[in-house]
Amino acid sequence: MKSHKQLIIKKITQEISPDEELILEEWMKSNPQNLNEFNELLSTWNTSQRLDKTVIVNSEDAWNRFKNSLNQSSSRQSVNIKKWVALPVAASFLLAILLSYFLSFDDQTTIQSPLNTIQSVVLPDSSTIVLNAGSSITYTSKDWLDQRLIQLTGEAVFDVKKSEVPFVVTTEQSVTRVIGTKFNIRSRGFGDKISCLEGIVDVADMNETNKPLRLVKGQGAIAEENGESFHQTEIDLTRTTGWIDGNIFLSNVTIAEALDEIEKQFSADIQYEGAQNQSEYNFHIDRNSPIEKSLTIICKTTQLSFSKIDGKRFRIYD
């Protein structure tokens, strides 16, 4: 019998076998404290990534130094070392845990990911959710195994454990229903996009004015605001979940939606001045580079300009 410590670490480092996973799930189900312990350690693991790069080196200088010593030259160039400054950082995962802990008195659990932070959540049935920055979910943990209902604001990818109990995600615009599968929902207040990554996903618009859609892998559904339109689309699997690694690909979005995403990813404040361009574009936001890179891409595409006001405040104009 392996101790739960090793199972937790195997799960976190993704080296767990299916048999061991079952044991771990049993252990987590057996006591809310256990589930809590697991979630805390997983959050710590995620947060600890902030320190992945401590030293920044100039590889051109380093190369010159290397070449010099190859040529047996005694003149060693000094190497320019800049210390890593200000990684984009998480805020309080603790908030989420404590909040969910004491909100459970009310049976309702709400987990909110802070700005510029991606957060993983494990549900009581071991289904997992990865929340994009500035997103939140609410569910009832008490009778989770009898009814798997979740409210979502923002964007998240769901990896749902198979069960006879349907897993239902509700947003302002749509209702997504699955049995056990993997899918991504983007609901940032600019209409919804539901993308099926595995298995089968059923989607209805909020008022059920249109026929529900059944999606298979590679298909998506778009529910425009106020039920104006509800239709099927093709999706790119890798790009859809690129946000988990910091590559956010937005297709057919307005400038306003792209800027809103940048604000959430970088915890920034962007003022969009002048006539609002309502055309739709495709954008790539790179969370791992400075915010200026993403703003430059957007401005180039849309022929706008941007300037820095101070800190993380920017101005976009014609």
Added chain:
Amino acid sequence: MKEEDELEFRKVFEANYSHLVNTSYRIVGSVAAAEDIVQDVFMKLWHNRKTISIHSSVKSYLQKAAINSSLNYIRKSDRHLDLKAEHEPHVSGPEEELYEKELREKINSGLQKLAPQCRLVFSLSRYDGLTNTQIADQLGISKKTVENQIYRALQVLRDQLKNSKTGFFILAIALLTMLLSALSQL
């Protein structure tokens, strides 16, 4: 140097250098030593490039070599891993960055609290992406020990992160709210 060779080699160098220096730095705790070690690793690769047979990828060969050399370095010099030594203050930015800095420092000081081997195991797992088996092989310890040490490291880091002003504040509010809701039930 032949020019084609050099071009090819430079690509490999530039693609891996920064990552390897960070890997080595986490083990030896000195930027200067880490750079020396990594330069040396590339030097060996250059001299043996005709004869060396690399079974996996160049990247994992380099990583293995850098980790080995770094471990040898600390064994030889009997140095303790000390990341604190070169922790230089950075220019303060806007307020959010201060908070970010605080969090980063929390993680760093959490790492300082760990026993050297525990820190090493955790770094290899978290920042160098080695599997538990690879770490066990590399350090000559059992896989079970690796898992236990990562667990221990996460516990310490978790407590370190909780032990922040924000944490106390939230905890205080949470307790207060619980108290009030309990009172209102009476």
